[in-house]
Amino acid sequence: MAKIDFGGIIEEVVTRQEFTLDKAREVLKDEVIAVIGYGVQGPAQALNLRDNGFKVIIGQRDGGKSWDKAIADGFVPGETLFPIAEAAAKGTMIKYLLSDAAQMMLWPVIKENLNEGDCLYFSHGFSIVYKEQTKIVPPENVDVILVAPKGSGTNVRRNFLDGSGINSSFAVFQDATGRAMDRCMAMGIAIGSGYLFPTTFQNEVYSDLTGERGVLMGCLAGVMEAQYNLLRKNGHSPSEAFNETVEELTQSLIRLVAENGMDWMFGNCSTTAQRGALDWAPRFRDAVVPVFDQLYESVTSGEETRISLESNSQPDYAEKLQVELDAIKNSEMWRAGAAVRSLRPENQGK
Ligand SMILES: NC(=O)C1=CN([C@@H]2O[C@H](COP(=O)(O)OP(=O)(O)OC[C@H]3O[C@@H](n4cnc5c(N)ncnc54)[C@H](O)[C@@H]3O)[C@@H](O)[C@H]2O)C=CC1
Ligand SMILES: CC(=O)[C@](C)(O)C(=O)O
Ligand SMILES: [Mg+2]
Numbered sequence: 001m002a003k004i005d006f007g008g009i010i011e012e013v014v015t016r017q018e019f020t021l022d023k024a025r026e027v028l029k030d031e032v033i034a035v036i037g038y039g040v041q042g043p044a045q046a047l048n049l050r051d052n053g054f055k056v057i058i059g060q061r062d063g064g065k066s067w068d069k070a071i072a073d074g075f076v077p078g079e080t081l082f083p084i085a086e087a088a089a090k091g092t093m094i095k096y097l098l099s100d101a102a103q104m105m106l107w108p109v110i111k112e113n114l115n116e117g118d119c120l121y122f123s124h125g126f127s128i129v130y131k132e133q134t135k136i137v138p139p140e141n142v143d144v145i146l147v148a149p150k151g152s153g154t155n156v157r158r159n160f161l162d163g164s165g166i167n168s169s170f171a172v173f174q175d176a177t178g179r180a181m182d183r184c185m186a187m188g189i190a191i192g193s194g195y196l197f198p199t200t201f202q203n204e205v206y207s208d209l210t211g212e213r214g215v216l217m218g219c220l221a222g223v224m225e226a227q228y229n230l231l232r233k234n235g236h237s238p239s240e241a242f243n244e245t246v247e248e249l250t251q252s253l254i255r256l257v258a259e260n261g262m263d264w265m266f267g268n269c270s271t272t273a274q275r276g277a278l279d280w281a282p283r284f285r286d287a288v289v290p291v292f293d294q295l296y297e298s299v300t301s302g303e304e305t306r307i308s309l310e311s312n313s314q315p316d317y318a319e320k321l322q323v324e325l326d327a328i329k330n331s332e333m334w335r336a337g338a339a340v341r342s343l344r345p346e347n348q349g350k
């Protein structure tokens with residue numbers, strides 16, 4: 001593994017140069033890879049694996065949108081697309097990519113179709129770490145591994161196709177065969193990860209549940225809404241409020257952060273902006289520290305898991321989530337956003 005200095009701390013990571021795709025193909029050459037679940041991560045990982053020459057079958061409850069999506073992507077019922085139990089029985093590497101709530105609900109089906117020496121694969125530490133709630137305790141005769149892409153499945157696929165890839169964390173929870181780590185690193189490269197950084201199931205799920213409720217999704221949406229509402233309350237137009245809150249960030253400034261860090265983005269803004277941002281950043285940081293402390297406690301205590309399992313186990317969970325997403329979409333802020341996006345030169349005339 002490559003030793004990398006991350007801000008003064010040396011960590012070991014796996015790169016494509018040292019764990020090549022050919023090495024991954026050698027490690028996985030006798031595996032039948034069964035992707036269970038064809039929602040967001042399932043398609044991305046399955047298509048990337050297939051494009052990389054691996055034998056992939058899909059397990060999905062038949063008749064729904066995801067089943068049809070798998071057929072549209074070229075998986076053939078009875079040949080490479082099966083009901084969940086059949087795919088799990090055929091597979092030697094079972095990629096458990098149902099929703100986290102569904103993993104809990106379908107675990108008896110998966111467990112009864114695991115064979116000695118199989119490998120049970122997760123892309124989130126959720127099911128294993130919160131076993132008191134999920135009741136997911138794998139048999140001792142199988143490997144249990146994690147490869148968690150740090151990005152949406154949509155970008156796992158898009159970035160694979162453009163050659164960039166998404167970084168993934170990886171971990172081994174149980175090594176029954178003595179080959180779990182090799183299987184884990186090989187699968188991480190095989191699904192198209194940019195590079196792999198080591199973690200544990202617990203650290204992955206604690207950080208991931210925090211990140212998606214925090215800066216990556218929940219906190220981001222909340223601070224954007226707060227600033228938009230402030231500007232509108234003080235007489236700024238919807239277009240001015242949205243451009244100053246979202247469009248300039250996504251089309252300019254966050255891209256500079258991605259390119260070369262926060263100081264680079266600051267340094268490419270006015271000195272007026274730099275002074276102000278440097279003065280206010282600590283105030284915003286200190287204001288949210290108590291909220292982040294509450295969030296992390298709610299994650300580690302299992303309360304976030306309880307809330308998620310309770311809501312996402314309901315038969316109508318998808319419809320209820322869609323109602324809340326539609327409320328965002330239909331808000332003035334995001335209707336203004338749709339208009340702003342439509343005015344982008346690349347969207348003119350569409
Ligand atoms: N969405 C993402 O981009 C990421 C997801 N992950 C992890 O990957 C795994 C899969 O996540 P997603 O693809 O987002 O899952 P998802 O929420 O899209 O669901 C995947 C599949 O589960 C099926 N499903 C849902 N409820 C079911 C039920 N009661 N019975 C049978 N099938 C059911 C859905 O039809 C869907 O095809 C999870 O562990 C998640 O935490 C990790 C990183 C990013
Ligand atoms: C895309 C991702 O990494 C998330 C936000 O953790 C998720 O979808 O669970
Ligand atoms: Mg994540």
Ligand SMILES: [Mg+2]
Binds near residue numbers: 124208209212
């Ligand atoms: Mg997540």
